[in-house]
Amino acid sequence: MKIAIVGGGPGGLFFARLYKRHNPAAVIRIFEQNPSDATFGFGVTLGGSSLGKIADADRDVARRLSESMVFDTAQKIHLNGEEIVIDYAKPGGSIARLRLLAILRDSCLELGVDIAFDTRIASSAELDGYDLVVAADGINSTLRQQHAAAFGTQTRVLTNHFAWYGVGHAMSPNALVFRDTKGGRFVAHYYAYTPDMSTFVAECDDATWQAAGMDNMDDQQRRQLVEEVFATELEGAPLIENRSIWRQFPAVTNARWRHGNMVLIGDALRSAHFSIGSGTRLAMEDALALFEATLDAASVADILDQFVALRKSGRDQFGEAAERSFEWYERMETVMSQTVLDFSYDFLTRTGRVDAARLETYAPGFAKLYRENRGQLDCAS
Numbered sequence: 001m002k003i004a005i006v007g008g009g010p011g012g013l014f015f016a017r018l019y020k021r022h023n024p025a026a027v028i029r030i031f032e033q034n035p036s037d038a039t040f041g042f043g044v045t046l047g048g049s050s051l052g053k054i055a056d057a058d059r060d061v062a063r064r065l066s067e068s069m070v071f072d073t074a075q076k077i078h079l080n081g082e083e084i085v086i087d088y089a090k091p092g093g094s095i096a097r098l099r100l101l102a103i104l105r106d107s108c109l110e111l112g113v114d115i116a117f118d119t120r121i122a123s124s125a126e127l128d129g130y131d132l133v134v135a136a137d138g139i140n141s142t143l144r145q146q147h148a149a150a151f152g153t154q155t156r157v158l159t160n161h162f163a164w165y166g167v168g169h170a171m172s173p174n175a176l177v178f179r180d181t182k183g184g185r186f187v188a189h190y191y192a193y194t195p196d197m198s199t200f201v202a203e204c205d206d207a208t209w210q211a212a213g214m215d216n217m218d219d220q221q222r223r224q225l226v227e228e229v230f231a232t233e234l235e236g237a238p239l240i241e242n243r244s245i246w247r248q249f250p251a252v253t254n255a256r257w258r259h260g261n262m263v264l265i266g267d268a269l270r271s272a273h274f275s276i277g278s279g280t281r282l283a284m285e286d287a288l289a290l291f292e293a294t295l296d297a298a299s300v301a302d303i304l305d306q307f308v309a310l311r312k313s314g315r316d317q318f319g320e321a322a323e324r325s326f327e328w329y330e331r332m333e334t335v336m337s338q339t340v341l342d343f344s345y346d347f348l349t350r351t352g353r354v355d356a357a358r359l360e361t362y363a364p365g366f367a368k369l370y371r372e373n374r375g376q377l378d379c380a381s
């Protein structure tokens with residue numbers, strides 16, 4: 001089998017690794033527009049359960065990832081001067097995105113996967129002659145855009161604005177800070193991903209963007225404004241930039257996942273909003289499902305049918321949870337008018353994946369605090 005993979009992100013690399021390990025004679029070529037060791041963003045979260053699924057498929061990669069991760073069970077929720085620290089029953093893990101990609105890249109090269117860095121694919125016509133084409137080229141997927149009608153692509157650009165920064169020390173516990181200031185509302189979501197680096201995602205709603213004059217600022221002025229808004233949390237540390245452009249998130253869905261011998265995975269298939277911190281995991285789990293679909297398939301068409309059958313329902317459920325999460329952030333003014341206790345409860349149950357029973361095991365200390373103050377857990381399941 002001759003496979004072309006467009007995009008050397010977590011989805012593309014993990015699929016190449018899994019397939020080549022099982023089929024050493026296969027010819028696999030990954031096309032990645034960036035040089036090796038270059039990426040956007042800083043650290044990403046990769047929860048314990050995702051690591052478990054990766055380990056079931058590839059113990060060696062899971063071990064290498066976990067050795068480079070930091071784990072934390074606590075998360076602070078801060079709302080305008082009041083805060084609650086939530087202690088989750090299971091730890092969340094984080095890793096530098098660059099490190100994750102380097103581990104996956106090396107694990108592919110060891111097996112003889114061919115990776116063409118600095119190579120941008122502009123059209124699927126460049127991939128004639130391959131049996132299977134995997135479009136793992138991220139949220140702005142070129143292949144998906146080229147065949148948007150065939151895939152039934154829909155894009156909704158959210159109204160909030162955000163930028164992804166780093167901070168040069170470990171900020172612990174990880175936190176979500178919501179602050180009314182400058183005539184609007186700002187959010188910072190930060191967590192350590194190595195002993196000396198943290199991710200820091202800043203967000204505000206569109207009314208704030210206008211009120212604070214951010215629409216007339218450049219990205220350097222916006223960074224300075226965020227440093228001012230979160231001066232207490234940053235304790236004088238500057239925000240570090242890495243393509244830290246302020247933008248609005250495109251929520252992308254596709255009615256059809258395959259077209260001819262081409263298949264979408266990861267962010268190209270459905271963008272995972274950063275507020276659920278699961279895009280990396282979803283891309284890797286798509287890769288795993290696509291690999292599993294190859295195991296008993298008689299043809300490429302069969303592989304693609306089986307991939308959709310294996311993955312669709314779980315992926316749709318997660319996508320709907322992500323939608324409820326970003327809708328919650330899009331209602332920032334309303335949700336921030338609650339007390340910190342109700343706000344935290346609302347936050348924890350916003351996706352619909354955590355109901356009363358799950359909250360008791362997911363965040364037992366918080367469930368107890370909420371029951372003591374409000375009498376019962378009245379989440380809608």
Ligand SMILES: Cc1cc2nc3c(=O)[nH]c(=O)nc-3n(C[C@H](O)[C@H](O)[C@H](O)COP(=O)(O)OP(=O)(O)OC[C@H]3O[C@@H](n4cnc5c(N)ncnc54)[C@H](O)[C@@H]3O)c2cc1C
Pocket residue numbers: 006007008009010011012031032033034041043044045046119120121122136137138139140141142143163164201265266267268272274277278279280281282283
């Ligand atoms: C602010 C922010 C915070 C986030 N935080 C988290 C988090 O904490 N946890 C988490 O799990 N996820 C997080 N994510 C999401 C996560 O980064 C993505 O969901 C994940 O990287 C998707 O993986 P992927 O392999 O599908 O695509 P990508 O990682 O985007 O990789 C696609 C690759 O394709 C390459 N490419 C694109 N077009 C072409 C082309 N035409 N030719 C060749 N190469 C091409 C790109 O250079 C890129 O390397 C966050 C995202 C944002 C924006």
